[in-house]
Amino acid sequence: MSIYDISLTLSARLPVWPGDPPVVLEQVEAMDKGAEYNMTRLAMSVHAGTHVDAPHHFLNDGRTVEALSLEVLTGLCYVVQLPHDVDEITAEVLRRTPLPEGMERILFGTRNSRWWAQGVEEFQTDFVAISEDGAQWLVERGVKLVGVDYLSVAPYHASVPTHRILLQAGVIALEGVNLSQVPRGFYDLYCLPLKLAGSDGAPARAILVRRP
Template structure:
């Protein structure tokens, strides 16, 4: 079994979406020598989940999302070759229908080494979001701070969140091979939250020792 950490590390230098509060980590030490850190950060800092309440006035808050949505089989799709917005045609080309949890690896994962926000990251179009809803996807993740283009007006989020699709943003999928994994993604348990940072990992099961990973012969 191999575990892949696909979360970004929260620090003072982590970029944030324009308008969001930047993270601040302030170390403290009392007279007895005990160390603590004062944390100041937004609910959509780094690797985080969007709850419907992020955009919808009567949307469910994060604590209402069942944990079963956040743990289970998922597909990592490789879209790094596309430089523009990710549309329905690009998703259809990869034959992703049938996956309930879908993580999109794009060229965005290369941006995490930069301290500044990169406005021309790859995001979904509204048509692509509608296609995911039609396919029955109930969790979709992407490797930058928003699943929607920086110039978007919320339509991508709205289509997904109104359909009950959980949005996982701020992933780092650099070095992750496209394929099937188990996703474990648990947010901070914050009451009535519109979103929260989380630790997201992928788990892949190694092939049995002594057997080839792929074979077509019979018997093996």
Template structure:
């Protein structure tokens, strides 16, 4: 079958939300609480979702780190939807400018998702937060800006390393780069896709959970 004959295919790269899921250490976690229940005599089932906006797969807006920074409802959808490149860094212990330069990205790359060993840990079903996850260094953030990347996605709960300060976030967000965190890229082959990232339209919020998928289609060279 030629590439032109291949049908569209959707790949869900979002983390499922449920009680007991892996969250940032000081997070309130995720709880789905029944408010009304048919089995208890109510005419409908109604639930309440209780979680912080950085739970699971989510985007960060500048307001996360900057007073007066814009919130998620001001991020244009055309940044969140469109051509994306998925790259593999299976042996990286961290992602610095050196690792990014070695990828030899096409010059028109504006959205980039990085699959690291973090995704293999998702695939194994690890149940606890691991602080040694792979993430970006500050010089990697500057490299992305220099190369005009507008969205960067990482396959763990933060784009920056656990023991680093906020500089990586600040560099990216100050430059208007959208940060997409909490991806599960296990099983996703490197290459070109269409990104469909739709965060909740939370007015005034610094972050929002996002159902995020990749789509391949007949002409996957994008």
């Protein structure tokens, strides 16, 4: 069985969206300092690292993260690797990309994943993401979970339309996956966001298991 861990490692060095709180992992009890045990405190935005967006992120009356369906978060998934000259995942790009019919879960590998492979710590604004018409295309084809390999499904300067279209349609956005080592093909996705009450998103451990 080959398992691909597509989750980012949470640490203070991970880039976060400009203005968002940084990831803080602080040792509050340390055996090196005489404590009987080690204990770490975690502080971060729920949109740091590998995470899912719940509809409540962009729709004020939308459902919150603990209500997302595990049946959507796990199951057969197709990983696409887009050529590195693709700047935006538009309807036009999707039309010319060979995608299996009826896929409910699709993860898009792009040139973004190279930044994770290289350990780039500065936030990049020129990441590849899904355009408004690309989001519409995915919704019309019945996609229920879409994953991208940088920190937003939407382009940096146009966050609202792509998020609204996907979240309004009940599509789960999985953001910040590292697909640098994952070949195109079919996998079982296991994406388990933390069960946070009333939250607009949650960090997730996400893995892919290769289908035979």
